[in-house]
Amino acid sequence: MRRKRTLAGTAALGLALALGLAACGSDGGSDASGSAGEEQGGFTPPDIPMKESLGDMEGEVNILAWPYYAEDGTADPAADWVTDYEKDTGCQANVKYFKTSDEAVSLMKSGDWDVVSASGDATLRLIASGDVAPVNTDLVPNYADVQPFLKDRLWNSVDGQMYGIPHGWGANLLMWRTDKVDPAPTSWASVFEPDSPYAGKITAYDSPIYIADAALYLMNTQPDLGIKNPYALDADQLAKAVEVLKTQKAEVGEYWSDYLAHIQSFTNGDSVIGTTWQSNANALTAADVPVEAILPDEGSTGWIDTWMVAADSPHSNCAYAWLDHIVSPKTQAALTEYYGEAPANAKACGFTSDKSFCDTYHAADAAYVEKIWYWTTPISDCLDGRTDVQCTDYGDWTQAWTEVKG
Incomplete structure (x- = not known):
């Protein structure tokens, strides 16, 4: 029914940094979410060869995924986007679900593991390491x-080369x-x-990663701080x-990562305002x-998941077959409608059971x-293009979050 994830990340970025994570930053383009290639500049990732052609299927694939991303109908007969893949390819799907990006x-x-569904707070770490x-x-024909x-965005590519x-x-x-709540709010303020x-x-x-929400708030209320990208904060900005x-902590009643607990909190009135996902609001x-949810005019943070292939996958042909299957229109329609997110494949909207689904999720x-x-x-190395200052990394953010929570 919804984003069944718990993204309370706690690990530092030390390993990735030790392996030479060095982004050149952007040229300060107006695109809010950033893009790769010329705007990103990119960092120099390890020299991992790219697969050049497909061969015979290896008979199995080991899938590391967010919960409900690789369902075979066992838990819910209405949720099955694995069985057809196995029949069509002869690849047995061995699935493990994880609970956090750090995990x-x-x-x-x-x-x-051969493939992983990585969120944007994990992708660069996986590339850099x-x-x-x-x-x-x-x-991947359906791409x-x-x-x-x-x-070709900041979180899924480097210098125009897709990594997922x-x-x-x-x-x-x-x-x-x-x-x-009255009057109705219009801003993250x-x-x-x-x-x-x-x-x-x-x-x-x-x-x-919620620190970025506070940074986005500051971008709009204190422009003199010079924040241009909520994920590119120098020490003073952090x-x-x-x-x-x-x-804010003095006024927060609940920090949530469990979507069911979040829904219950709004149901019983313990929470009356805060951040949410579209599917929680729908539920x-x-x-x-009686709830309403909006994307405020100043914008928001968000998430996108990327299927990535292990550098030394022994089942890379089955892995590529999985990538093509999971992004195919019918599979995308079934999975994202069940899960509660916008599909990446534009043709998926023609196959959803709820014909208003893609409009609701702004697909x-x-x-x-x-x-x-x-x-x-x-x-x-600052993602906003600054070269005269060092930005804080995920390890710094993790330490800062611990300080916030106490």
């Missing part, structure tokens, strides 16, 4: 139908109980400004974001809980996408 990064180092290989998109605005196949995405929305009338009933996402979050509305709305700053791993 996925750690598991990929074992060498036991040499755990994943560049992806030859010519070997041609992936929305152009999801290709976009899967599904969404924005972090502002939600409130319409019977308890409603959860970050001090002395809120809803103190103790505000909810915030429980992860170091300190300011931490100040905002510490002030509450379906249960007649083809490029203007909507431009308001989203997708989760991207913070790294020491």
Whole structure:
């Protein structure tokens, strides 16, 4: 039914940095979520060869995925996008679900997994550590139908070379109980400004990546800080974001990562305003809980998942077959509708059972996408193009988040 993930990341970026993670940054383009190639500049990843052609299927593939991304109908007969893959390819799908991005990064180092569905706060770490290989998109026919605005971006490519196949995405929305919050909020200021009338009933996402939400708030309220990208913060900018979050903590009733607990909190009124996902809002509305969720005018953070192939996968042919299958129109329609996210494949919208699904999730709305700053791993070389200062990395953010939470 919804994003069944818990992204309370806690690991530092030290290994990736030790392996030479050095991004050249962007040229300061206007694209909110950033793009690769000329705008990103890219960093120099380890020299991992890219697969040049497909061969015989190896008979199995080991899949590391977010929960519900590789269902075979066992848990729910309505959720099965694995059986057809196995029948068509002869590849047995061996699936393990992970709960956090940090867990996925750690598991990929074992060498036991062929493919992984990595979020934007994990992808650059996997690339920099040499755990994943560049992806030859010519070997993934359905990649041609992936929305152009999801290709060659900061979180899935380096210098124009794709390192994965976009899967599904969404924005972090502002939600409130319409019977308890008045007037209706229009800005993230409603959860970050001090002395809120809803103190103790505000909810915030429980992860170091939530620092970017505070940074985005500062981008719009304190432009003199010079924040141009909420994932590119120097030490002073990070300190300011931490100040905002510490002030907010006094008014937060719940830090959430469990979507079911989040829904229950809004259902019983323990939470009345805060960050959410579209599917959580849909579930509450379906249960007649009076909520509304919006993407504020100043934009928001968001997430997109990318299927990546292990650098030394012993089942790379089955892995590439999985990439093509999971991004095919019918599979995308079934999976993303069940899961609650916008599909990457533009043709998927023709196969959803709910014909308004793609409109609800803004699947083809490029203007909507431009308001989203997708989760991207913070790294020491500034992603906003600055070269006269060192930016803070994911390790710094993890330490800062610990300081915020106390």
